[in-house]
Amino acid sequence: MEITMKQVGSMAFYTKTPSGHDVHVDASPKVGGMDSAPRPTELVLIGLAGCTSMDVVSILRKMKVENYTYEIVVSAERAEEYPKVFTAIHLKYIFKGKELPHDKIEKAVRLSQERYCSVSAMLGQVAKLTYEVVYEEE
Incomplete structure (x- = not known):
């Protein structure tokens, strides 16, 4: 590339x-x-959100999970001194819907974070990367 x-x-x-x-x-x-x-560092977080979101949605599609809405919130902290790298990044995966299959959703998120998302893997080498799954039942 x-x-x-x-x-x-x-x-x-x-x-x-x-x-x-x-x-x-x-x-x-x-x-x-x-x-x-945008600033380049903003694009890094956008890349992270996009990478893991594409993984999660693709995995859920293969699991035949439907009828939900999804969004992700990415929060990051940066070092005070130059080069001001990201030191901590938190991903909040938010799913809305009725009778959401928590087990499948959590598996999809875990697979993205532990196996598939190359951006998470790269950023996890320099920053503490954490995540949570939030359900909003309708």
Whole structure:
């Protein structure tokens, strides 16, 4: 996998992903940016949420789990000193529906975290990664 990123503004950059999608990043005005796009660290958390969510939904689909809504909340703490890496990341998987199959949902989340999500595996090498599953029965 390879990308080429080009500067397109003071602190703004652009790339086209290997899958053909446009991605822009920028910095805040206090460090010379224009706040025209997400920060790279925000995209890291978005990548984490997307990676594990795709795993979980795919696994649940294979388990024939239907009729639920899903969202994930990712909270992160960063070091105070540069390079200000993530030190702790918490994932809250939220499922809403009637008669939710807790055992299947928890298995799907566990498989994503322990086996399939490459972003979780990478970030777990540098940050304390925790998660919980929340059920909102309707």
